[in-house]
Amino acid sequence: MGAGAVSAFHVSLRRHVFLLLAIGLALVMAAIAVRWTRLDHGPFFNMYEILTSNLFSLGAIYGIACWRWVWLRGSVSLVLPLLAVLATWAFVASPVDSHALPTYETLWLWVHLAMGKLFLGILLLSLACAMALIARSAGIKLADLPEDTFLESAMWRFLIWALVFETGMLVAGAAWAQDAWGRYWDWDPLETWAFLTWLSAVAALHARFAMRISDRLGAIMVIGVFVLAFLTFFGVPFISQAPHKGAL
Amino acid sequence: MTKVLASPRLTLIGLIWVGIAVIAHYQLPGLPSWQLALPFAALASNLAAALLVKPALRASAGLFVFHVSLLGVMLLAGWGRLKHFDGRVEVVEGQAFSDARAEITRYGAWHRNRLNEIEFIQGPYTIDYRPGLKRSHTRSEVYSDDGRAVVGDIDPLVLSGYRFYTTHNKGFALVVTWMPAAGQTETGAIHLPSFPMNDWRQESTWKPSGGPNLKWVLDPGIKLDFQQAWKLDSRQLKPVLKIQGKDQAIELKPGQSASVPGGSIRFEAVRGWMGYRIFYDPTLPWLLACAIVSVLALAWHLLGRLTLPKLSVKLAHERAA
Numbered sequence: 001m002g003a004g005a006v007s008a009f010h011v012s013l014r015r016h017v018f019l020l021l022a023i024g025l026a027l028v029m030a031a032i033a034v035r036w037t038r039l040d041h042g043p044f045f046n047m048y049e050i051l052t053s054n055l056f057s058l059g060a061i062y063g064i065a066c067w068r069w070v071w072l073r074g075s076v077s078l079v080l081p082l083l084a085v086l087a088t089w090a091f092v093a094s095p096v097d098s099h100a101l102p103t104y105e106t107l108w109l110w111v112h113l114a115m116g117k118l119f120l121g122i123l124l125l126s127l128a129c130a131m132a133l134i135a136r137s138a139g140i141k142l143a144d145l146p147e148d149t150f151l152e153s154a155m156w157r158f159l160i161w162a163l164v165f166e167t168g169m170l171v172a173g174a175a176w177a178q179d180a181w182g183r184y185w186d187w188d189p190l191e192t193w194a195f196l197t198w199l200s201a202v203a204a205l206h207a208r209f210a211m212r213i214s215d216r217l218g219a220i221m222v223i224g225v226f227v228l229a230f231l232t233f234f235g236v237p238f239i240s241q242a243p244h245k246g247a248l
Numbered sequence: 249m250t251k252v253l254a255s256p257r258l259t260l261i262g263l264i265w266v267g268i269a270v271i272a273h274y275q276l277p278g279l280p281s282w283q284l285a286l287p288f289a290a291l292a293s294n295l296a297a298a299l300l301v302k303p304a305l306r307a308s309a310g311l312f313v314f315h316v317s318l319l320g321v322m323l324l325a326g327w328g329r330l331k332h333f334d335g336r337v338e339v340v341e342g343q344a345f346s347d348a349r350a351e352i353t354r355y356g357a358w359h360r361n362r363l364n365e366i367e368f369i370q371g372p373y374t375i376d377y378r379p380g381l382k383r384s385h386t387r388s389e390v391y392s393d394d395g396r397a398v399v400g401d402i403d404p405l406v407l408s409g410y411r412f413y414t415t416h417n418k419g420f421a422l423v424v425t426w427m428p429a430a431g432q433t434e435t436g437a438i439h440l441p442s443f444p445m446n447d448w449r450q451e452s453t454w455k456p457s458g459g460p461n462l463k464w465v466l467d468p469g470i471k472l473d474f475q476q477a478w479k480l481d482s483r484q485l486k487p488v489l490k491i492q493g494k495d496q497a498i499e500l501k502p503g504q505s506a507s508v509p510g511g512s513i514r515f516e517a518v519r520g521w522m523g524y525r526i527f528y529d530p531t532l533p534w535l536l537a538c539a540i541v542s543v544l545a546l547a548w549h550l551l552g553r554l555t556l557p558k559l560s561v562k563l564a565h566e567r568a569a
Contacts, residue, residue, distance in 0.1 A: 102401040179402040182413035210256035
């Protein structure tokens with residue numbers, strides 16, 4: 001089988017994978033909408049709601065990015081396992097009804113959430129590039145993706161945009177916290193880990209632009225930033241009663 | 249010297265130092281605040297020096313404004329910590345706020361306490377509860393020189409820069425008048441534990457001057473079903489005060505009096521008390537403005553100079569073909 005036939009097979013397979021992703025996202029969106037209507041508040045209070053809303057936003061941002069940038073579609077085998085982990089986790093999480101808090105009735109919350117979703121979604125795109133670079137350095141070809149120089153450049157550009165939205169998330173979150181709990185910053189677990197994530201992204205970008213680190217080290221740093229972000233978004237709410245300690 | 253201070257390696261060291269300090273602060277909350285302030289100050293110095301000697305930071309207006317506003321955020325946050333005040337107070341319905349009753353939690357070294365200038369009178373409050381004792385909206389009426397205001401949840405009372413936020417901590421107070429056999433009559437409020445958190449022990453002990461040590465128990469006179477939605481409102485109570493002495497047990501309704509050794513007691517009323525968190529930081533609006541400018545400036549810089557990856561690019565298998 002020639003290179004052209006292999007490519008045609010991959011493209012056909014990918015098309016089916018993306019079709020399944022679109023169907024899955026539509027179902028998650030429907031589930032969120034039904035729950036939202038029934039409980040009369042958005043999905044941001046308990047672990048089940050955090051998982052389902054982020055599963056949707058991550059899948060949607062990745063899907064839109066793949067539609068916009070054709071070259072990114074080759075990363076589907078690297079990204080989908082992560083979404084599958086979230087989907088499985090959401091499936092086993094308790095879907096118990098949550099209770100809306102009056103401190104969540106502010107525009108700052110929506111800005112905070114929108115910025116957070118965009119941050120994690122764009123960071124996922126950066127992660128896809130980073131994982132591809134690491135896989136290639138380990139001898140895996142990944143022929144459906146562009147060359148390393150291009151991937152490296154895309155990885156940093158996505159990370160910078162992720163940083164813009166994470167900064168916006170922290171600012172909007174602080175403004176909300178001031179109104180809700182009478183302090184803009186109190187180093188609660190989520191604030192601490194979100195700040196460490198921001199710090200790691202700044203450190204990675206600074207190392208790249210000021211010190212010219214290698215592609216491989218850069219990719220490892222981006223993966224590190226994503227691990228911290230993942231712990232912030234899903235690890236902290238998993239071990240605490242509410243996304244924010246002060247929220248109860 | 250400035251060039252050495254502006255070194256990119258120092259920036260990286262500063263970022264790592266801040267990270268370690270944040271983790272230490274998180275794991276060991278008792279650590280002194282300078283332990284956190286020092287690495288931030290070092291990073292701010294590094295950034296200020298870089299802004300002076302690194303032309304690259306001034307090459308783009310967006311990047312320059314981003315870094316300047318980032319420095320502004322650090323300086324304002326530091327200034328805010330030095331000037332800040334954090335405390336709490338319980339104010340009884342119908343009574344004026346008194347700075348003497350405020351409990352200080354933390355305050356900055358440069359804070360000049362002006363709580364004594366604040367005047368407001370606590371009015372009644374209501375709190376909605378959803379089934380399962382889930383707290384919902386709080387509406388607390390207050391009266392100040394600005395007139396009547398309803399505060400609660402995300403709307404604080406702001407007076408002379410001090411921000412008063414309602415908290416989950418609230419309850420009832422027994423307003424009683426002590427009329428001693430010899431001496432002056434005095435009226436005061438006995439605060440009972442937070443309600444409904446401590447609905448099963450609405451009691452306190454207090455010894456009137458020249459009188460016996462007494463236990464004061466409130467029977468709210470209403471049956472609350474926490475599995476249903478309900479509204480906490482002290483005006484809806486049908487209170488009965490039970491006073492327990494050494495050899496005496498008295499039950500009083502509002503307006504009733506009884507004699508005890510050394511004098512007599514009149515039960516005036518049950519009032520609500522609201523617990524407020526007090527917060528003062530003069531930098532808040534500037535800090536928010538500076539932080540928003542930093543985000544917008546970074547986005548502006550990226551929009552002009554750093555577009556996202558190109559739409560079409562040759563894939564590896566295409567290059568191989």
